Structures are given as C-alpha cells and as structure tokens.
Amino acid sequence: MRVHELSHFRANVEAIADRLATRGFAFDVEQWKVLDTERRAAVTEAEQLKAQRNAQSMEIGKLKKAGADTTAVQAEVRAMGDRITELDAKVVAVDERFRDLLTAIPNLPHESVPTGASADDNAEIKRVGTPRTFDFEPKAHWDLGVDLGILDFERAAKITGARFAVYFGQGARLERALMNFMLDVHTRDHGYTEVFPPFLVNSASLFGTGNLPKFGADLFKIENSDYWLAPTAEVPVTNLLRDETLEPEQLPIHFCSYTSCFRSEAGSHGRDVRGIIRQHQFQKVELVKFTTAETSYDEHEKLTQDAEDILERLGLPYRRMLLCTGDMGFSSAKTYDLEVWLPGQATYKEISSCSNFEAFQARRAGIRVRTGKGKSEYAHTINGSGLAVGRTWVAIVENYQQADGSVAVPAVLQPYLQAEVITKSGILR
RNA sequence: GGAGAGGUGGCCGAGUGGUUUAAGGCGCACGCUUGGAAAGCGUGUGUACUCGAAAGGGUACCGCGGGUUCGAAUCCCGCCUUCUCCGCCA
Numbered sequence: 001m002r003v004h005e006l007s008h009f010r011a012n013v014e015a016i017a018d019r020l021a022t023r024g025f026a027f028d029v030e031q032w033k034v035l036d037t038e039r040r041a042a043v044t045e046a047e048q049l050k051a052q053r054n055a056q057s058m059e060i061g062k063l064k065k066a067g068a069d070t071t072a073v074q075a076e077v078r079a080m081g082d083r084i085t086e087l088d089a090k091v092v093a094v095d096e097r098f099r100d101l102l103t104a105i106p107n108l109p110h111e112s113v114p115t116g117a118s119a120d121d122n123a124e125i126k127r128v129g130t131p132r133t134f135d136f137e138p139k140a141h142w143d144l145g146v147d148l149g150i151l152d153f154e155r156a157a158k159i160t161g162a163r164f165a166v167y168f169g170q171g172a173r174l175e176r177a178l179m180n181f182m183l184d185v186h187t188r189d190h191g192y193t194e195v196f197p198p199f200l201v202n203s204a205s206l207f208g209t210g211n212l213p214k215f216g217a218d219l220f221k222i223e224n225s226d227y228w229l230a231p232t233a234e235v236p237v238t239n240l241l242r243d244e245t246l247e248p249e250q251l252p253i254h255f256c257s258y259t260s261c262f263r264s265e266a267g268s269h270g271r272d273v274r275g276i277i278r279q280h281q282f283q284k285v286e287l288v289k290f291t292t293a294e295t296s297y298d299e300h301e302k303l304t305q306d307a308e309d310i311l312e313r314l315g316l317p318y319r320r321m322l323l324c325t326g327d328m329g330f331s332s333a334k335t336y337d338l339e340v341w342l343p344g345q346a347t348y349k350e351i352s353s354c355s356n357f358e359a360f361q362a363r364r365a366g367i368r369v370r371t372g373k374g375k376s377e378y379a380h381t382i383n384g385s386g387l388a389v390g391r392t393w394v395a396i397v398e399n400y401q402q403a404d405g406s407v408a409v410p411a412v413l414q415p416y417l418q419a420e421v422i423t424k425s426g427i428l429r
Numbered sequence: 430g431g432a433g434a435g436g437u438g439g440c441c442g443a444g445u446g447g448u449u450u451a452a453g454g455c456g457c458a459c460g461c462u463u464g465g466a467a468a469g470c471g472u473g474u475g476u477a478c479u480c481g482a483a484a485g486g487g488u489a490c491c492g493c494g495g496g497u498u499c500g501a502a503u504c505c506c507g508c509c510u511u512c513u514c515c516g517c518c519a
Contacts, residue, residue, distance in 0.1 A: 006478080043479060047488040054488090057500040061447035070499075077499040245439090 116324030129317030140344030177416030197236035208365030210331030229262035296380035354384025
C-alpha cells in the first residue's frame with residue numbers, strides 16, 4: 001500500500017489531518033480509524049486460517065507419502081477453503097475502501113507554504129521586467145494572430161472542434177522555434193537530458209503522478225484500451241523510473257521533454273474561451289527532476305530559476321507567485337507559478353508551474369533510492385513547465401507587437417525563425 | 430494482424446503438483462584466517478502487509494489476472510510484454 005507509508009500515517013494521523021485541513025481537505029480521522037481496525041481484523045483472521053491450511057496441506061502430503069488414508073482430513077481442509085474464500089472477499093472489500101480513502105488524500109504542504117483558501121492568498125515572491133508602455137492600443141493575440149494570418153480558429157473548429165487552433169506560416173514556425181530554443185537552453189546551459197516519450201500513457205502511470213483515480217475527468221481516454229492522452233510530459237517522464245531503485249550517485253537526474261499535452265478542460269467552460277490560452281491540445285517543454293530528500297528543495301529553487309531564465313532571455317516581464325495551501329495541486333508539497341505579462345489582456349497569466357512533490361509521487365510510483373545494504377527510501381520528484389509553448393507564443397506576439405500589426409522577433413529567436421519580424425501572411429483569405 | 434519461443438530473487442540459472450521454508454552459482458555484507466590483501470572457510474543477504482512489549486512468528490508475491498486442487502513457480506483460461514519469422518506500413 002505504497003500510498004502514505006502506513007505505519008507513519010497511523011502514528012501521525014491527527015497531525016496529518018490538521019495539516020490537510022490547511023489546504024481545505026477534510027480528513028475524517030474517526031472514520032479512518034474504524035476502517036483501519038476493521039481492515040486489520042479481516043487481514044489477520046484470513047492469514048491465520050491460511051497458515052492453518054498450509055500446515056494441514058503439508059501434513060496431507062506426508063500422510064499420502066506414508067500410504068495413509070487422507071479423505072477425512074481433505075474434506076476438513078476443503079471446508080476451511082470455503083471459509084477462506086469468504087474471508088478473502090471481505091479483505092478485498094475492506095482493503096479497497098481503505099485504499100480509496102488513502103489514495104484520495106492530497107500531499108501535505110511544506111512548512112514554507114502560506115496558509116490560504118484561494119489564489120487571492122498566494123504570495124508574490126518577485127517581479128522581473130517592466131511591462132512595456134504602448135503608444136497605441138495593444139491587441140490581444142486572438143485578433144493580432146488572426147489578422148496576421150498565422151492563427152486560425154475557424155478552420156480548427158471545422159477539422160476538430162472548439163478549443164483547438166491551427167497555426168500557419170511564421171505562426172507555425174514560431175511554435176517550432178520556441179520549442180527548439182527552450183530545449184536548447186535547458187540541455188546546453190541547464191544540464192538537462194532531453195527525453196522524447198510517448199504522448200499516450202496507461203492508467204498505472206497516471207496513478208503514479210496522482211492524476212488517477214481522482215482526476216480522470218480532466219483527461220482524454222482512448223476507446224477500447226487502457227491508453228490516455230497525456231495531460232503533461234510529467235506523466236510519462238516521471239513514470240520512466242516507476243518501480244525502480246536508483247543508486248544515490250545517479251541523482252539528481254534532470255530530464256527535459258517536449259510534448260503535446262491534452263486536457264479535457266472539464267469544468268472550465270467559460271474560462272479563457274478566447275484565443276489559445278486554454279486549449280485541448282497545447283505544447284509544452286517540461287522539466288523533471290529526481291532527487292534525494294536532502295536536496296529536493298534546493299533543486300526545486302534551481303528548476304524554477306531555469307524556467308525563469310527562458311522568460312528573461314525572451315525579454316518577457318513576469319512575476320513569481322508562491323501558491324498558498326488552498327491553491328496547490330493535489331500531489332504538490334510546494335508550488336511556484338510563473339506568470340507572464342500579457343499586454344493584450346493587461347494581466348499576468350500563468351505560464352509555468354514548478355512543484356516539489358517530495359515523496360508523494362515516488363510512493364505511488366515506487367521510485368526508490370538505495371540508502372545502504374538492502375535499505376532504500378523514496379526519491380523526491382520535482383517538475384515544472386519550462387515553459388508552456390502556446391502561452392509563450394501568446395506572450396511574444398502580444399509583447400512584441402508593433403503599431404503596424406507586425407511582431408518584432410526577440411534577438412534570441414531570430415536564428416530559429418530566420419526573420420527579424422513577423423509580417424502578414426497572405427496565403428489564405 | 431498471423432506463427433513460434435521466452436518472462437523465476439540484485440544478476441545468471443535449476444525447477445512439470447507435496448522436505449522448494451525457490452537448488453546451485455555470481456555479486457554484496459559481516460566474521461574467521463592474514464603483516465596487509467587475495468584465495469579459502471563460515472554466516473547472512475528481497476518487498477509489502479500482519480501478530481507480538483520484545484525475541485520471534487504468520488500471510489502474500491516466480492510477468493499480470495482468473496480457475497482447477499487438500500495443496501500451484503509447476504496444470505487450465507484470459508491478458509501484458511520481450512525476441513524471431515511472415516504480412517502490412519511511416
């Protein structure tokens with residue numbers, strides 16, 4: 001039951017429940033205690049009966065070898081088997097309820113996380129760069145991109161549906177340029193190893209990262225299979241090491257990965273309906289680290305800086321927020337959000353989320369570190385966007401727009417785009 | 430998609446219904462031996478759950494899930510996966 005190590009959980013139930021309450025999760029300690037007792041009683045009873053059966057079965061073997069008649073004993077043990085079947089069913093049922101209860105428990109917030117109920121209680125850690133002042137009215141990307149002929153929602157709706165987009169010409173190339181730029185920086189300058197995983201993952205992987213069983217509704221599932229469209233590279237990349245025990249000298253492991261990400265956006269109807277801020281498919285460069293418990297918070301800081309470095313090299317104003325207990329994701333112990341300035345909407349918008357999961361995912365996924373002779377402990381996992389490519393595309397277009405409707409290309413992207421400015425494409429319309 | 434062969438402990442590898450509480454080897458740890466080491470000898474060597482104050486027990490796990498049986502690594506069924514060949518295909 002690699003969920004929250006049981007003995008530790010049992011010994012600290014009250015304190016854990018208190019901590020969970022800070023993130024708005026009501027954990028019913030009394031109910032848990034009842035279930036725990038019930039489960040242990042069932043397990044113990046079944047195991048005792050099995051021990052008896054094993055012993056008597058062995059006796060039968062010996063008696064048969066000695067040529068004795070075993071009919072009577074066999075009947076007796078057979079009856080015992082029926083009882084065991086019954087007990088096993090009970091154990092499975094109680095165990096399942098118990099597991100459901102445990103797997104639904106979110107991670108505990110780190111002590112440095114501010115207590116709060118919603119995004120309003122998040123703490124701004126820093127602000128970098130100054131939003132540009134325009135001598136004209138800046139447009140939102142959904143107007144600018146469409147006017148430039150590089151972004152098309154109507155044809156996307158025709159071939160697929162709402163919340164999808166098609167990029168043309170320099171728009172498509174900007175997406176590709178950003179992906180290459182981000183991967184190049186992280187692999188060359190930040191020490192990450194590039195990974196290109198499948199975009200489809202199985203249920204076990206989604207359980208490992210904490211998406212299942214609770215959040216299946218946020219995902220797309222392939223019919224007649226156990227395949228799901230990955231909502232983020234975090235899922236395949238973290239699960240690369242599932243059920244593996246790592247040697248301490250292998251750590252830390254730094255992976256970066258470019259993937260498309262797919263989200264059903266169930267329950268987000270009406271939010272960010274315009275433009276490409278919230279799409280069913282978007283591209284993202286993800287940073288994933290595996291570390292020991294000792295270094296995970298240092299590595300979390302560094303990972304966040306690695307993501308910020310992309311924003312800085314692109315000259316995009318941003319701020320770093322520390323999420324409060326009530327606004328964090330299910331699996332996270334501490335999360336920084338990076339928010340980029342979008343002049344078309346005059347707001348800071350999330351473009352990266354960097355979290356330390358401590359051992360939460362490692363417990364669910366069975367990712368261990370050897371600590372000595374036959375001893376091991378769970379690794380810590382950390383990940384963050386570095387960055388969300390689609391939203392970076394938006395930020396470039398909106399921040400670097402010019403009065404004539406063209407977009408200046410930041411210096412670091414010019415080699416990738418082979419252009420200094422994005423101008424109107426006249427291919428369609 | 431079709432046919433065939435595999436999947437056993439950290440690794441190699443035996444094992445076709447009952448002293449297998451998984452042989453044997455390698456590796457690893459500890460001890461003896463040694464001036465020190467190697468060799469040699471000896472002992473130990475998984476995970477989870479559970480009973481117990483502890484010492485020490487018990488249960489489950491031989492790819493996964495079912496089934497047969499008093500008893501399954503071993504027999505039966507389904508699935509996953511690896512390799513080889515064929516077909517198809519970027």
